[in-house]
Amino acid sequence: MEINPKIETKRLYLRPIKEDDDKEFFELDSNPKVHEFLGNNPVTSIEESRGYIKNILQQYKDYGIGRLAIIKKDTGEFIGWCGLKFEREVRKEFDYYDLGYRLKEAFWGHGYATEAAIASLHYGFNDLNLKEICAAAYARHTVSNIILKKIGLKPSGTFTYDNELCNWYALQNPNL
16 A cells, blocks of 8 residues: 655655665664664664665555654755554554654754654544554653653553563544
C-alpha cells in the first residue's frame, strides 16, 4: 500500500521516508546521545540505517502507516522522524498504534517533536480513524514523558521493556 499523507504544520512537513534518506538516518542514529533512552545502541554503519528504512517501508506496505520524515519548511532540512507505527514488539501482550519521534540533537529543545507529534495524532484520528493511539517512554526519559503528557496522551500505567521501567500512555479518538 502506498502512503502519501499531506501533513504540514506551521514549521514542518511530514513526508514518507525514502531509501535515499539513509545518510540522514545514519547521522541521526549514530549519535550516542540520541540513543541514550533507546537501549544505548547507536548504529555503526549506513547498512544498519538502510535496514531501519527498509523496515519502515515494509510498514507502509503491510499496514498503510509508518514513521515519517520531519522536514523543516524554511530550510528543507531532514531533522528527524515522527509518526505512527503498528507495533507488536514492545508490548507483546497486544498490538497497538504507537506514536514515536526521534530528532537530530541539533534540533532538540525547539518544540519540533511536540509539533510533529500533535500533527501525527491529528492524522491518526482524523485521516486514519484510529480508535486509540499509544506511546511508551522510559520512566527516566523526562523530556519524552513531558512531551507525551503535553500533547494529551494519558498515563496508563508502567511496564518493563529491556530491563527498563517504562511509562505507558494512551489516547482514545475524540471523534468516535
